[in-house]
Amino acid sequence: MEIKTEDYHVSYDTETTTIYCRGSLRLSGMEEYTPIVQLFTQVVDMEPALISFNLTELQFLNSSGINVLSKFIIKVRQKKKVQMVVQGSQKIPWQGKSLKNLQRLMPNLQLEWL
């Protein structure tokens, strides 16, 4: 599963059950985020034991994007059997500011700084 444009790249690696978000996500609202939401939902519906959410190359995320990520975390939280690891980069300043909020939504979410 993969969505690739000039600005961003979202993909799912079934072997490592890892979702990668790369580039810059500043789409103009929920409608434009729909393909990404669908990819996330497909992954949640497969209920892998662990989902790694790799954001280490996600340079920019607007508030609509924060909303999309948060909704995804809440969906995972509802699947009691699915563990979640969010991988961030301390070299990308917004992640140091905002990724902790995902942990507030799902307290047993693991936040890894790579």
Added chain:
Amino acid sequence: MTQLFGDFSDEPISSEEYLILGFSPSSVPLKQRWRNNGLSADFMADYLTTFFPTSDDADNSIVSKQAEVKSAAGYIANELLENAMKFNDESSQYPVSIQLQLHDDHIVFCVTNSVFPKKVENFLAYIHKLTHSDPQELYLNQLERNAEEENESGSGLGLLTMINDYMAKIGWKFETITEEPKVIAVTTMVRLSV
């Protein structure tokens, strides 16, 4: 008539360093102009880096002050422009502008756009909620509420993330520009310590 809310300082610009971008009313659909928000925000953030030089001995593993200011300014400018373009009253022919002022220990963004007179009441109620609640609680509640909705029109998170994650101070000025036809301009002022 002019009304101020939140942390709004209505003094003339005291900073000698500032940058203003203006956007005239356009017939091009917003979707096609959307990319301009990011480009303008990136430009303003990049412009700022001149004033925050990187030090040679900076540890690579730590985010430098320059990178931090650039990222925060880029995020805030982008959110403010996205909001201004989304909520602008296109029929008013009033231009949208964004201004960045540099001060010794803080930067200020001022974004002005017109708003639909009928939507002012809702906007004021939102401002009241934003300025009279615990921002962290409001933020988490908003996320949980959004999660229950499939097609919310906006995330309602832009200003909240500025307050929560960037410790920004926000204020608003509402001005009636003309009575007939009714044109109301809102200036959103965001102050960020640097």
